[in-house]
Amino acid sequence: MPVSSFSGLFSTSVYFGALFLLMMVLMLPGLNLYRDAGQTAARALATGVADQVDAMSPGITTDIEFGQFPATSAQVTFSGTTVSASVDGFTSNVRVVWPLSDSRLIPGHHYELTMQGGVVSVS
Numbered sequence: 476m477p478v479s480s481f482s483g484l485f486s487t488s489v490y491f492g493a494l495f496l497l498m499m500v501l502m503l504p505g506l507n508l509y510r511d512a513g514q515t516a517a518r519a520l521a522t523g524v525a526d527q528v529d530a531m532s533p534g535i536t537t538d539i540e541f542g543q544f545p546a547t548s549a550q551v552t553f554s555g556t557t558v559s560a561s562v563d564g565f566t567s568n569v570r571v572v573w574p575l576s577d578s579r580l581i582p583g584h585h586y587e588l589t590m591q592g593g594v595v596s597v598s
Contacts, residue, residue, distance in 0.1 A: 513565035521560035524551055525569040536589045543582040551580040
């Protein structure tokens with residue numbers, strides 16, 4: 476094998492090795508940002524819905540509707556005294572004062588929350 480072929484092969488290998496190493500170094504912070512953004516979105520959604528539930532009092536009815544960005548998935552689940560929000564697989568749970576009827580809310584739908592007998596129900 477001529478020296479020039481070996482030199483070219485070696486320099487190309489070093490170039491691609493350095494390129495892949497750089498990609499790995501840059502990809503880890505990007506993945507961390509993605510994870511943090513998903514967790515923050517889930518926490519904000521759960522906190523917003525929980526705050527609205529906590530502000531209710533007996534006999535009160537309130538409307539709730541939430542959306543989502545394209546190519547993302549979101550849902551809110553009521554169970555016991557917990558509001559759970561899931562955004563792209565990242566979940567956040569927030570406790571509320573009032574007991575909730577077990578329900579699952581999906582984006583783009585209009586829901587009415589009603590408190591009767593100390594329990595918040597969804598219709």
